[in-house]
Amino acid sequence: MSDMTFERMIQQMTPAIYESLKQAVSLRKWPDGRFLTPEQTELCLEAVMRYEMENGVPEQARVGYLEQRTCGGASSGADVPPERAGLARDASHD
Template sequence: MDTERLLDAMTPEAYEKLTYAVETGRWPDGTKLSKEQRDSCMQAVMLYQSKHNVEAQHMTVAAGGEISFKSKSELKRQFQMSENDIVKVKLSDQ
């Protein structure tokens, strides 16, 4: 299968399963990947990201195939919580 046909056939669900496999070294059912399988999965994930990843996170392949890096300060701004994001819980004495 050529690259374009692979990318056209890959669903977001398949991408998530491949990403899980690359990150953990196992398929979602727990079966361990061989080195060749992991390498192939990683290539497929990077190809998918190069076509679909319009909002790349730190160290990913952005749409168009460009590798995207975010600085520490950019990541802090992205994940910084505001006062409104914090849920305050009062614990009752038991």
């Protein structure tokens, strides 16, 4: 019987295995094309997240990272690039 635990698996995970699991979660399928089950997706995602935490992956490079932006009254919109400025305009008057 194997004494491999989830914790030990994370500790022994290589960067190549991490990247492979991260890609599998992103595509929802294994490198050979077989689809991940919901349970496999959940376990792989947990493994990826644990690896990132335990190996000091920068927050901006972690799975699921979203850049925080201000909204509402605190946002002046001054940092919005011109090509995106019209995205929220009211198109009903066009």
